[in-house]
Amino acid sequence: MTDTTAATDPIRLHKQLHRIWRTPPGFGRLSAVNHTIVGRRFIITAFVFFGIGGILAMLIRAQLATPRSAFLGPEIYNQVFTMHGTVMMFLFAIPLFEGLAMYLLPKMLGARDMAFPRLSAYGYWCYLFGGSILIIGLVLGLAPDGGWFMYTPLSSRTYTPGINADIWLIGITFVEISALAAAIEIIATIFKTRAPGMSLDKMPLFAWYMLVTAFMMLFGFPPLIVGSILLEIERAFDLPFFDPARGGDPLLWQHLFWLFGHPEVYIIFLPAAGVMSTLLPVFARREIIGYIWIVVSIVAMAFLSFGLWVHHMFTVGIPHLALAFFSAASTAVAFPTAVQFFAWIGTLATGRPQLKLPMLFLLGFFFVFAMGGLTGVMLAIVPFNWQVHDTHFVVAHLHYVLVGGFIFPMLAAAYYWLPHFTGRAPRLSLGITAFWLIFIGFNLTFLIMHLTGLLGMPRRIYTYDDAAGWEWLNLVSSIGSFVMAIGFALFTVDIVLQVTMGKRARRNPWGAKTLEWATAMPPPAYNFASLPSVTSRTPLTDARGIAVDLARGQGYLGFVREGRLETLGVEITSGRLEQVIRLPNSTHIPLYTALVTAVFFVGVLLKFYLVAVIGFVATIAMLLMWTRGWGDRADRGLMPVGQGEEAPPHTEVTGAPSNWAMTLALFANGTAYASLAFGMLFLWVVAPNWPPPVLLDPGLLASALAVAGLAAAAFAAMRSVAPAVLAKAPQRELWLAVAAAGNGAALAGFIMLMMAVPDPTRHAYLAATFVLLAYVALHAALGVVFAGYGIVRSRAGYVSAMRSLDLRIGAQWHRYTAGIGLIALLLIHGLPRVMGS
Amino acid sequence: MNGIMTGSRNQAFLFMALGFTVWALAFSVLYGVQGTGCELGWHRQPIGPLSLLRWLLILIWAAHMAVLGWVYWRCRSALAVTAAKAMPEAFLWRASMALSITAAAATVWIGLALLVPSICVV
Secondary structure, three states: OOOOOOOHHHHHHHHHHHHHOOOHHHHHHOOOOHHHEEEEEEEEHHHHHHHHHHHHHHHHHHHHOOOOOOOOOOHHHHHHHHHHHHHHHHHHHHHHHHHHHHHHHHHHHHOOOOOOOOHHHHHHHHHHHHHHHHHHHOOOOOOOOOOOOOOOOOOOOOOOOOHHHHHHHHHHHHHHHHHHHHHHHHHHHHHOOOOOOOHHHOOOOOHHHHHHHHHHHHHHHHHHHHHHHHHHHHHHHHHOOOHHOOOOOOOHHHHHHHHHHHHHHHHHHHHHHHHHHHHHHHHOOOOOOOHHHHHHHHHHHHHHHHOOOHOOOOOOOOOHHHHHHHHHHHOOOOOOOOOHHHHHHHHHOOOOOOOOHHHHHHHHHHHHHHHHHHHHHHHHHHHHHHHHOEHHHHHHHHHHHHHHHHHHHHHHHHHHHHHHOOOOOOOOOOHHHHHHHHHHHHHHHHHHHHHHOOOOOOOOOOHHHHHHOHHHHHHHHHHHHHHHHHHHHHHHHHHHHHHHEEEEEEOOEEEEEEEEOOOOOOOOOOOOOOEOOOOOOHHHHOOOHHHHHHOOOEEOOOOOOOOOEEEEEOOOOOOOOEEEEOOOOOHHHHHHHHHHHHHHHHHHHHOOOHHHHHHHHHHHHHHHHOOOOOOOOOOOOEEEOOOOEOOOEHHHHHOOHHHHHHHHHHHHHHHHHHHHHHHHHHHHHOOOOOOOOOOOOOOOHHHHHHHHHHHHHHHHHHHHOOOOHHHHHHHHHHHHHHHHHHHHHHHHHHHHHHHHOOOOOOHHHHHHHHHHHHHHHHHHHHHHHHHHHHHHHHHHHOOOOOHHHHHHHHHHHHHHHHHHHHHHHHHHHHHHHHHOO | HHHHHHHHHHHHHHHHHHHHHHHHHHHHHHHHHHHHHHHEEEEEEEHOOOEEHHHHHHHHHHHHHHHHHHHHHHHHHHHHHOOOOOHHHHHHHHHHHHHHHHHHHHHHHHHHHHHHHOOOOO
16 A cells, blocks of 8 residues: 655554564564664674673783782683683674664664665674674683684694684684675665765765775775685695795785784774764764864775784884885874864864763773874884884783773763663763773773883783782782773663663753754664755754654655655765665564574584585575565656655666675675785795795686686676666576576686696695685686576566666676686786796 | 766765775885885896885886876866865865875875885895
């Protein structure tokens, strides 16, 4: 039943929308895909992991409080500090801001949900299951124990023969799926699902921060995933990527890890800085100063942060000039940070600041993060870095950066948005006491630690002699850490009390000007009964009473059309109305998909490779099932959206979010591929024991078959989306069949080449060649699936000249596969010739 | 007309990333060529007062600076023909111009290292 006239009765409209957007109760909650629920789950789960990480930190400090302590033995201590870092970085910080972004972005942007709600839910389950693998390992005493960066050769099979390192590699890779899914989702959401009129220059700064952060995740996480896969392959099958005796190099792991690891610091900092830029103007009671300069500095910071990774490797024996490059970049990143600092200070100085509870935590950020930033500049200078390398000075620095740059803003965010989450305001003021305990405890712990570091105390030692001169410093650090822990416990109590016993909060209690405060508190599943039109950066100031007007259905889409969940899509830069995006309802399929994905990962972990293969195939099959019955079987054309305007459905436009999702996924994939190719070339140039004892002789027949197949598939895929072909089902299906056959031929060619590789355990060159070919072969195999899927969708009536989205997504894949296939062939043919000469 | 405006906006948005993409390219190529050159002994081949490798690195650095100069010029020209109140184009071109200047400054900063330390000494 369609009623596209605006309903003026907000209760009736609420009931209509609630009926289709709600999540079923009971076990039905497991089917939730709504961004408010999934975002909350991410946040709560992240805080649970924070609690676990915090307890591990207390164990570390209890152990180090006194010299020659017998509290923990070295084996357990190694697991404890490894898991503390791993949990805090991978299971707390990243998922927390992902959850915050998922919860807030649609509301801030004036949308009803994220672009891909099922992907959010799938990401959450991957995060939960992957994280659980690590925690189960910890409980069983099998946790990883090689440090959170898992350096080789310590983490190689020779020195870590058990399952501990595998738990890290498999668990983290599983969790990283969640991060990549979130990155794609966040970018597509910010690009496409903003309210009409919200051009990029009118976008809330938090969205700019999250957009840049998500791009950093897209390019930053693949090197770690590739590194983890290579290390797991080395551990499981003895392919020697990191073994110098066979042409590998432990430094390759360090490069791949820190290519992720240093941007990671900024990936964590930028969302917190986004919180700063959102909250400060509210409490300063004026608009933020230097909007454009903040945007410029976010982008600059993101790029520069990818040029710092070697400052973690200053002592490994890299030529002075290269050290100078990285030292220069490491100091340069202070400039965009400073620009944001001055914008915040200027906003405070020219505003009328109010010292409310969230503001207290923001002031804590200023003090703590500035200290961490300054020691960061010290560490960027090579000679100083050499002096304090691997000492507690570095531990102090990184905690000042991460706690100052992430936890203080996130605690401010918790107090600021909690009324929005729960609809409740605090009764007590425990938060102030919690702040001072955390602030004093933190500085007591880590300011002192600079001194222990400068006095030469190394990181990761489980005990020390009482003649070392570090006793009282360590004792003070430990006392401080327990003060801080009491502060966090009080914070938790305060939040629980507010959630359970808080008084009812009034709407927009802080007087904020961003759109999330135009929803009810707590928000309904659909956020807005109708969607706003945005004309400035402060929509709540421009249109007073906007919340009521939207609840009355006086914005866009103030109606329910055929029971469909709809939000609007816009042109990226201008925010001009472009499309009506249909969103999926609650479904268990993301949970089931994550479960079979878990079968794959656990199969690999326990070395049940047949089970792993079944899990992998089942995951692909489940992912294909996501689209079953999803789409339009007839062209719709322009549809009314309210306000006298019309827009086509997303299936009939070129800039649909799912098209962007594939583009973004291929960016990430390309980064992974580039990391692999970089690894191969790095080993050739730098690693010992090259050239290899035997070179690959790639057969011309296999190469020709691969080239012909790739070219045919790419060409056929392009033909299948040509307007004249799209209009005729038999023709488009024929071209899709050619694409499938082309990919099949390419797959055969690459398998033949893989079989021609001499024993890949003999040398890193052979191992890298084998993996490079396998990478492309896997893409060709998936190309067959994509082409077949296109045929199925076409036959089911979901494709027409206007509705070509499925085929265009597939065409991107085929073109990309052809590209990486040709690069692989160039490398495997070219490298032996260069090495031979 | 509308299509042209959309193209200009999208181009302006892409240019926001272009300046620092050139910086990233300069950074990666300099690091890669330095490592490869040391491995292949280019630092031991003198050409005039400097070694082949140092000349090569300076050339790479200068080439990227030239590209950044073009990026800046392109942003400035586009901003000049964009009405000051034409949002978001003016905003995006202004941001792109600032980013091209910042990227150029960052490239100069890392390039200064080419003039001083030994290239291949560990």
